[in-house]
Amino acid sequence: MKAITDPRARRVRVAAAGGALALALFTAACGGHDSGNGNSADHNMGGQPSASAPRTGATFNGTDVKFATDMIPHHQQAVDMAKLAETKAATPAVKDLAARISKAQGPEIATMSGWLKAWGEPVPSAGAMDHGMDHSMPGMMSQQEMQQLAAASGTAFDKMFLTMMIKHHEGAVEMARTEQEKGADPAAKKLAADIATSQTAEIAEMKAMLAKL
Template identity: 55%
Template sequence: MIRKHSLVRRSAAVVAAGAAALVLAACGGGDSDSAAGHGGHNAADSPSASAPASQGRHNAADVAFAKGMIPHHRQAVEMADLAPGRAQSAEVKALAADIKKAQDPEIETLSGWLTSWGEEVPAEGAMDHSMHGDMGGMMTDEEMTGLENASGEAFDTAFMELMIKHHEGAVSMAEAERADGAHGPAKKMAGDIITSQSAEIEQMNKLLGKN
């Protein structure tokens, strides 16, 4: 009987100790989850990060889209910056202003995504000839110099012809992102680029008398 009581007491002690351990684990688990949650918000490469800049997972196509579109957009903005002092047509000046207004914020957003993913943001001026194959429509140094030296109607014509080619390259890059990307916000931006730049291509073709 004594031995039986001893076993009962020992069993009760084990059960009590187990319950206490469970309570401690539950308390500790809450802290751990909280820490993981905070870490998830600023972890650049976390596929489950819920911060707006890194919402959802991303893949190599998303990285390629961001790294390609940043210098592509920068060049479009550089072209647009030439228009106020050189363009003759009010339509061309307005178009250039719209391009700059749309693409400057997109450059910032794309750069933010790359930073949040732990990727390197392309340096300013990263638009050498070796990149032209991957980013269709990029202007050569000679084309850029020609545009800088043009004015009036000649500038308007050169600007629109070069920008149509530039936009067509951006649309192709955006279509690739829509097809192969995984990052929801990047795919949405790609869709917006396709819509807006396709409309601008049509507008420029009309101004050039091609439609």
């Protein structure tokens, strides 16, 4: 009897083992599929930007726009004042300072205009530059003050020019520091830092010049 039953028993054991193996393989396959979905979700959450993610490249904010929009006419007024010094100043040092102001701030106007265009923001036109803005921006001269400066000459012009430009520079430094603190665009913040540094130095220079007149 052993010779007859043993093969059957072996077949039963083989069949049972085969069923267990199939069940194990099925379970593993299902588990692997679930794990794969989890990994995929983790990958999408951690490594891929979602549809609601902020646009890359939008490096600027409202402070950057205001800085450029306001600093363009502010710079333009300084350039206009510097141009008056070419023919009306009596002191070579004042003429030299005025020339440096024009040389520095003219290109900065072009740079900031380029930013506004790239950001899709309106660029203040030369015709929109109104010296009658008075206190709309720190340090801006009124139309009356600009007329008084244009009417002066010699040492009187030098004193008026330096007094006004000190105030003008102080306003620019204030605007630049706001940009440094609250702006987002790296280039705009870098320019603001340069303006604060250079114009603070020029304020000290002008105060020393004014004390000698």
